[in-house]
Amino acid sequence: SQRMLKQTLFNLLKKTLAKPGVKNIVLVEGVRTPFLLSGTTYADLMPHDLARAALQGLLHKTSLPKDAVDYIIYGTVIQEVKTSNVAREASLGAGFSDKIPSHTVTMACISSNVAMTTGVGLITAGQCDTIVAGGVEFMSDVPIRHSRKMRKTMLALNRAKTLGQRLSLIGSIRMAHLTPELPAVAEFSTAETMGHSADRLAAAFGVTRLEQDEFALRSHTLAKQAQDAGLLSDVISFKVPGRDTVAKDNGIRPSSMEQLAKLKPAFIKPHGTVTAANSSFLTDGASAVLIMSEEKALAMGYKPKAYLRDFVFVSQDPKDQLLLGPAYGTPKVLARAGLTMDDIDVFEFHEAFAGQIMANLKALDSDWFAQTYMGRKVKVGAPAMEKFNLWGGSLSLGHPFGATGCRLVTTVAHRLLKEGGQYGLVAACAAGGQGHAMVIEAYPQ
Amino acid sequence: MFSYISCRTFSVAPAMSARTHVNYEVKEDVAVIRMNDPTSKVNTLSVQMQNEMIEVFNEVLANDAVQSAVLISSKPGCFIAGADINMIQACNTSEEVTKLSQEGQKMFARIEKSPKPIVAAINGPCLGGGLEFAIACQYRVATKSKKTVLGTPEVMLGLLPGAGGTQRLPKMVGIPGAFDMMLTGRNIRADKAKKMGLVHQLVDPLGPGLKSPEERTIEYLEEVAIQCAKGIVNKKISLTKEKGMMQKVQDYVMGIEFVRQQIYKTVTAKVMKMSKGLYPAPLKIIESVKAGLEQGPDSGYLAEAQNFGKLAMTSESNALIGLYHGQVACKKNRFGVPERPVKNLAILGAGLMGAGIAQVTVDKGIHTVLKDTTVEGLSRGQQQVYKGLNDKTKKKTITSFERDFTLASLTGQLDYSGFEKADMVIEAVFEDLNIKHRVIKEVEAVIPPHCIFATNTSALPIKDIAAASIRPEKVIGMHYFSPVDKMQLLEIITTDKTSKDTTASAVAVGLKQGKVIIVVGDGPGFYTTRCLAPMLAEAVRLLQEGVDPKKLDALTTGFGFPVGAATLADEVGIDVAAHVAEDLGKAFGSRFGGGNVEVLKTMVEKGFKGRKSGKGCYVYTPGLKSKDVNPDIEDVLEKYKLTPNPLVSSDSDVQYRLVSRFVNEAVMCLQEGILNGPVEGDIGAVFGLGFPPCLGGPFRFVDTFGANKLVEKMRRYEEVYGNHFTPCQLLLDHAKDSSKRFHK
Secondary structure, rough: HHHHHHHHHHHHHHOOOOOOOOOOEEEEEEEEEOOOEOOOOOOOOOOOHHHHHHHHHHHHOOOOOOOOOEEEEOOOOOOOOOHOOOHHHHHHHHHOOOOOEEEEEEEEEEHHHHHHHHHHHHHHOOOOEEEEEEEEOOOOOOOEEOOOOHHHHHHHHHHHHHHHHHHHHHHHOHHHHHHEEEOOHHHHHOOOEHHHHHHHHHHHHHOOHHHHHHHHHHHHHHHHHHOOOOOOOEOOOEEEEOEEEEEEOOOOOOOOOOHHHHHHOOOOOOOOOOOOOOEOOOOEEEEEEEEEHHHHHHHHHOOEEEEEEEEEEEEEEOOOOOOOOHHHHHHHHHHHHOOHHHHEEEEEOOOOHHHHHHHHHHHOHHHHHHHHHEEEEEEEEEEEEEEOEEEEEHHHEEEEEHHHHHHHHHHHHHHHHHHHHEEEEEEEEOOOOEEEEEEEEEEEO | OOOOOOOOOOOHHHOOOOOOOOOEEEOOOOEEEEEEEOOOOOOEEOHHHHHHHHHHHHHHHHHOOOOOOEEEEEOOOOOOOOOOHHHOOOOOHHHHHHHHHHHHHHHHHHHHHOOOOEEEEEEEOEEEEHHHHHHHOEEEEOOOOOEEEOHHHHHHHHHEEEOOOOHHHHHHHHHHHHHHHHHHHHOOEEEHHHHOOOOEEEEEEOOOOOOOOOHHHHHHHHHHHHHHHHHHHHHOOOOOOOOOHHHHHHHHHOOOOOHHHHHHHHHHHHHHHOOOOHHHHHHHHHHHHHHHHHHHHHHHHHHHHHHHHHOOOOOOHHHHHHHHHHHHOOOOOOOOOOOOOOOEEEEOOOOOHHHHHHHHHHOOOOOEEOOOEEEEEEEHHHHHHHHHHHHHOOOOOOHHHHHOOOOOOOOEEEEOOOOOOOOEEEEEEOOHHHHHHHHHHHHHHOOOOOOOEEEOOOOOOOOHHHHHOOOOHEEEEEEEEOOOOOOOEEEEEEEOOHHHHHHHHHHHHHHHHHEEEEEEEEOOOOOHHHEEEEEEEEHHHHHHOOOHHHHHHHHHHHHHHOOOOOHHHHHHHHHHHHHHHHHHHHHHHHHHHHOHHHHHHHHHHHHOOOOOOOOOOEOOOOOOOOOOOOHHHHHHHHHOOOOOHHHHHOOOHHHHHHHHHHHHHHHHHHOOOOOHHHHHHHHHHHHOOEEEHHHHHHHHHHHHHHHHHHHHHHHHHHHHHHHOOOHHHHHHOOOOOOOOOOOO
């Protein structure tokens, strides 16, 4: 038919997504520290140390002059209170010029996506030409606070004028004051933990335990293959002070279906389907990318890896649709770019939970869901698995919340280069019921 | 045991079965029994449902391919709401009802002894007979949905759980827990039910997926229940609960007869104190539990069935069931769907009433504006709304986020900005016609043409207020009761000019606010205030005649009023009572006389305005629950002292003097067309004024007590006090012809 012919022609021509009057923005390079299970080799560091390592790795890999950057933006989720603007501390510590302003952004698991798109915005607006964006997460140490009661007493002690006042305040301290307050893993608005929500999501879409375990095994197997084949070239090696040099992710553990089946559900007991093995694990790690206007990159003699094209942020009900960001973001960003699912050669979706990925794929493949919840006439369809997360994903490589977005974008660029594809799609979900999707186009080689 | 059982394997062929309420399907080796009453929104244990259930149960037992069963409702949001009340009401003797109970007991005994384990999968209300069914099953799985509640509300209908509930519950949740459930009849949420041991496993409600959340949640519940059923069969799930230390200790303590006797005694004393012995059901519940525990199951089940039969024939049960039906009727909008739904509601006056109305509106998806004239008044009102929601957060019925989200729909302001978007304005300003007129004019200058103006007044005729309006068809009365978040009644008052759509809209808003609604005609005091006024006048006369406030309270509560007459006056406010007495006195003349209004006026002058001022008939000390009689009112009463006539001053006469004036006025409201019917009259009196629920309301009271007997008493009082006690024509008609009844 005519439509098919058109489609074939379009594929043959592989036209660029450049838009008239809009600057081309390119990804020059992307790096990350090895992603490690929290509590392992990075245990004694601070978050900005990891971010520093990523920044230094980027400098090293690109030979970028330390004063050639206009702005540095970092994403993070659980903030270390001493370095609340971790972007600034890390860029100073990495030896960047102190004349480069830096700020930190947060949007749960898509924080570094926000860092990157903020950079894109600054370039598009003509404010900057060269941006370093990145993300960092450090779960080996998290801010554990005194209880609110204790904090109140301590603050009152600060203001107490007389010894009597001080003594009476100290005397008011009870056992209950000493109970510490851990950072909540639960959604603030619903008080539900993410794993619990993921289990419900999987159940809502009828995702079985078997499907989840199979997907988890796939992720680990593909990650191991990629690691062994040396495809994970974004990983830099990092000499950890007082420890060995780390050069590899340490969470990749291909197991067997039998082993996976033995695990008990981690959140909904006893009939839940989400287990420790089919969920992403707590991870330490940092990433960094160099984003420039195409003109500037070329002027500085760089060979860009990819164009960063259309992107969308989406958000929905944080209770029942907490992790459906990719399902909502994908059709939207495709529409913006004028592409269909078939046009995409490389998919990189953030794997928070195997059940969450499967649910998103089922949502994308459902006309009913598209019509009932997305106001679309038809579904866009699910991505072809032979194009999907082929080098592993968050389940196996690890998921340092704030750093994952840059890993996804860099991986798409690298896979497009390696596989010879034209378009890539990144999609991710995030706490708060939010999500992100971005189209990336290969840079003509 | 079973005569003939057809040999069917797998799914029942629809052609072979004419069943409409219960069906089953075999999934692997689990029979999934599905209930769905096609004639109703909820499932009840009707005759049809029970018969089909027995049929299906027999088939399941006989089916060799079946190892276990799951019992589930295919109605989204309802397991079984209870037994079919009509089934009980259709009986004429207690023996018939006892037989009904025994049939139920027998059926559930078979379920309990089923060799194939049955898992009850509960989503939505599981109440009364439904709960008794579920606890006869071997295992219970429930969804954590807000709609899922378990309970034994029979006591609220003057009945008891008559299908084994009084026998199984004490064993399942312990004696104190069982008494608490059966004597309060309260609803228990799923998570609490799990803690109590009433259900074994919980299932989370699901959100959007490939099907609607409701549909998929039931499917999921079924999947989990099937897993449980299989788990029981292959012994992965044990039915004998591992008992914790606390449980063992509790069991040991409850094993001591002396302890049990003490519990019966304490519970009985508590029931007597709360019910004044006016409600037989709680005592029969205690009796049935006791029979089972002390004399064994045979005696227990027999006691339960016999007591159930007895209770079903009591006037109290009849009254309570009447109220239940009335309440259901008053939760419907007989004026149809309003042309446009109210999305923006503005309330004038942030006092107790205004803020109370805001409190019950803001969490119903209606944007609510609370307007006052002063920052102090406004912030007091806003704090009241916040406190109401925050208390719910503390009780964990809503999260702090839900509280904040709800409060985002409340706007506090001092001016009329945004009123151009209002769909309805409810004014709750001071009860003064001039102020109301000023307000209505101010408001009408800023609101859009479709906006309804509702006035919250307890006595001022709506047509008088509407006189200042340029669009009287949009003016209506909405009489809320204080405290608004606790009192269920809303009295809506229409004038001759009020349009039907305005009424429909007011009722729709009231229903959204969760109110039970009566719609009455306009007139001084409408219905509720008008009934209350003569009773309060009589109460004042009794005080003047030397009846001490405490005695007066005891006599009224002894008759079944939840709040004594003297306390009620304090709660309403002595100033309000004086105001109303004077206004209605003017409107209705000497018939509304009795006590001297000056008594109230003098009290107000002395600052005894009731609870709000700390002093009224009683002295209120903050933080103290007990209250003493205000010693300073003795002077006032001494000044207006009347000599009681011993012929009409016995305790019983005092009670009937109060009640007969109330009842006569209610009947007169029906006679004059203020009331739409006796049902609304009963509901209004019970839910708005605390007329004794065990009597079912003034109209049912006349039916039960006998109009002729009431008239007889009134004539006796009339001889002493004159027209205060003259029975109205409609009451006389009923007295003359004993076949005339308000309720069929």
